Amino acid sequence: MFTTRPELVGTYGMVASTHWLASATGMAVLEDGGNAFDAAVAAGFVLQVVEPHLNGPGGEVPALFATAGSDRVEVLCGQGVAPAGASIGHYRDQGLDLIPGTGLLAATVPGAWDGWLTLLRDHGTRSLRQVLGYAIGYARDGFPLIDRVPMTIDTVAGLFAEHWPTSAAMWLRDGKAPAPGSRFTNPVLAGTWERLLAEAEAVSGREAQIDAARRAWSQGFVAEEIEAFCRTPVRDDSGRDHAGVLTAQDIASWQASYEAPLTVDLADGWSLHKIGRWSQGPALAQQLRLLDGRDLSYVDGVATADTVHQAVEATKLAFADREAWYGDDPDVPIDALVSRSYAASRAALIGAEASLELRPGTPEGRAVTLPSYVDSGRAAGPATAAAGVGEPTVSRTGTTRGDTVHVDVVDRWGNMVSATPSGGWLQSSPTIPSLGFCLGTRAQMFWLDEGLPNSLAPGKRPRITLSPSMASRNGRPVLAFGTPGGDQQDQWQLCFWLAHTVGGLNLQAAIDSPTWHSNAVPSSFYPRNWTPGELVVESRLGTSAIASLEQRGHRVVDGGAWSLGRMSAVARDPETGLLYGAANPRGAQGYAAGR
Structure with a gap:
């Protein structure tokens, strides 16, 4: 059969993903002596920058992984839960029979940051700065926009201009999307990550720094900024403005976890x-x-x-x-x-x-x-x-009918990771101007009927x-x-x-x-x-x-x-x-x- 490319074969390491910059980043980490977990985390953060219409810091990351020397496969749950205020009654009282796919009502607890950092702490070898530095560099210094990003922005330019001014400020140039292939920067996001790193590096030790960065997100300024932003109603798919129900306490109460597949x-x-x-x-x-x-x-x-x-x-x-x-x-x-x-x-x-x-x-x-x-x-x-x-x-x-990114890594020792990060799409929820990213809308997958396996309930993961x-x-x-x-x-x-x-x-x-x-x-x-x-x-x-x-x-x-x-x-x-x-x-x- 004709193939577009050869199947790659080697002995040192392999990275495959949905964007060449993420694959190159993962390989660079392997070349620097990191393992598959280090490489996957670094690639995952780069994907948040270079495919912002498909995933972002406000999204989630479920993954499967196997560690060298063990035949056991495990699940990383970086999927956040429904907020404490996300009851069926709350949505029904607002005249909704479906949870809107855009805006703030569909936000679950962001899981990507804690998910990636938990995996890095427990199974990686590099420091947080070593793996996050690639994404910070692209956000601060710029990256080439793939064609699909401006196409997506063009589709929702009217929504941004009329209802989501913070997104318009970030993504529009004179009312229009930036040109395909142009160099784009997100200095606010780079600053958010640098601030998290600064709080992490105030303590000593690789694992301690990673945990400090997790706390700075879930119990610090990131959670506070998210709650403050969610209090202001914004337009969503219902055609009306709604405030979100996600709070800083919801974020502080959740953390990534492991389970059997x-x-x-x-x-x-x-x-x-x-x-x-x-x-x-x-x-x-x-x-x-x-x-x-x-x-x-x-x-x-x-x-x-x-x-x-x-x-x-x-x-x-x-x-x-x-x-x-x-x-x-x-x-x-x-x-x-x-x-x-x-x-x-x-x-x-x-x-x-x-x-x-x-x-x-x-x-x-x-x-x-x-x-x-x-x-x-x-x-x-x-x-x-x-x-x-x-x-x-x-x-x-701004409704996005499903998509995300993906990355797979295997290293010479036998460590293996398969991750599908998603959520926090630029088109689905307005940009939080102080953080440089938007929230996810994964709660749209819940049903507003009582008694179903996937019925909405506080503290529950969407299917x-x-x-x-x-x-x-x-x-x-x-x-x-x-x-x-x-x-x-x-x-x-x-x-x-x-x-x-x-x-x-x-x-x-x-x-x-x-x-x-x-x-x-x-x-x-x-x-x-x-x-x-x-x-x-x-x-x-x-x-x-x-x-x-x-x-x-x-x-x-x-x-x-x-x-x-x-x-x-x-x-x-x-x-x-x-x-x-x-x-x-x-x-x-x-x-x-x-x-």
């Missing part, structure tokens, strides 16, 4: 590791369970029409369960949902024709209750993102779309991968997994292989639209395959030849010590680096 054993010695019930990660495990033992095939590196059909029907079943069952609730029957017996009963629903229904299952015989907004059919409508390289679909009101992945083979961690893309993340990862494990393609060829996704699942993003039967494909699947899918009842949308996904991946062969890396060519932005 959801792990499922698959064929040929593979095991998949995902974040559990509070993410959509189990959907990839469910899809693979549903496809276990089925006749799947690739021809010249391209999935056959029958393979795509079966995969898409498995996606619909898994994501229907996501809507009914996933959430930050200990009563979620997660083990049953990913069990072989449950998958076998559900797989019988995959027929020769495309399903146009949302069909959640009944794990352990439990009765199904869907969110009223989904169950009523009110959410049916035009697709939220027919195509795109994982970039967000942005409305004039996020962010879904990094790691895989072991014969009990040893060997592969880290992921992609931005909101609801498409675990669909595009399925395409990659099948191309790699069924099609036999190397990492780069698997990323390059034609991709698809279904829009026949409710969106996780305001206004929660979905289109039954809609299937978006890359045209490289071939006219014959596309015609066959249409004959089976799929409502096929041709997304273009190279349009879907922003996958990256790294791998390690524990027997030879060889390292591998690959990144997405779509959009001419993602790169892998290594030697």
Whole structure:
């Protein structure tokens, strides 16, 4: 199969991400003697600067990681929780049936800073200044704007000018977006980071400094500035102005944590590791369970029409369960949902024709209750993102229908990280002028119905779309991968997994292989639209395959030849010590680096 680039192979280290400056930064840290954790943190902070429409300091970071010398995979939870004042009653009293996707009402506790610093403290080797210095340099001295940033700013320029003056002051030049490729600086953000470093370096010792920086954020000036800003109402998707409910106490009361991953054993010695019930990660495990033992095939590196059909029907079943069952609730029957017996009963629903229904299952015989907004059919409508390289679909009101960034790192010792940072998009919430960044809007993923696994409640994590992945083979961690893309993340990862494990393609060829996704699942993003039967494909699947899918009842949308996904991946062969890396060519932005 034709590939756009070679799969990188080396022995020293590999970094793959959604932006070349982040990949280069991660590799520079490895070259300086840092490990994979140091490199991932440094790359993560650079991504906050150079892809500000996709993530920022006010967002979150979930990650999977494995440490050298151990076969155990762990989850880093850098996903903040709903504030104490975020009750269903508070939102309902304001006439809302959905949490707006923009403004201040959707803010959860920012988790990225504490998440990255916790990972650095416990598993890294470099000082905070050594890893944060790269991002500070880009924020202070400037970086080239990729085309998508000005495009996004142009879309919301009117909102900025009329309702969000602090964002207009930062992102507009004479009322317009800066030119693509121009050098852009964010000196206020650089100053915020320098102030955090100054408070950290007032104490001695690497770990003590990192903890001091965490406190300076959560119990110091950052939390105070966030609370003060949230008290002023701002315009959001509802068409009205609302104040936020996030307080300094909410921020001080939360910290990043570790937990065990959801792990499922698959064929040929593979095991998949995902974040559990509070993410959509189990959907990839469910899809693979549903496809276990089925006749799947690739021809010249391209999935056959029958393979795509079966995969898409498995996606619909898994994501229907996501809507009914996933959430930050200990009563979620997660083990049953990913069990072989449950998958076998559900797989019988995959027929020769495309399903146009949302069909959640009944794990352990439990009765199904869907969110009223989904169950009523009110959410049916035009697709939220027919195509795109994982970039967000942005409305004039700033609504971002899902996207983020991704970074994977493996080092010569065997440390491995897969992280999917997101939130704090420049277009989704007004800039806090004293800090140089905006808040996230992840609470839009909660439902305002009582009694659901993903019902809004104070101190609860939203059921996020962010879904990094790691895989072991014969009990040893060997592969880290992921992609931005909101609801498409675990669909595009399925395409990659099948191309790699069924099609036999190397990492780069698997990323390059034609991709698809279904829009026949409710969106996780305001206004929660979905289109039954809609299937978006890359045209490289071939006219014959596309015609066959249409004959089976799929409502096929041709997304273009190279349009879907922003996958990256790294791998390690524990027997030879060889390292591998690959990144997405779509959009001419993602790169892998290594030697």
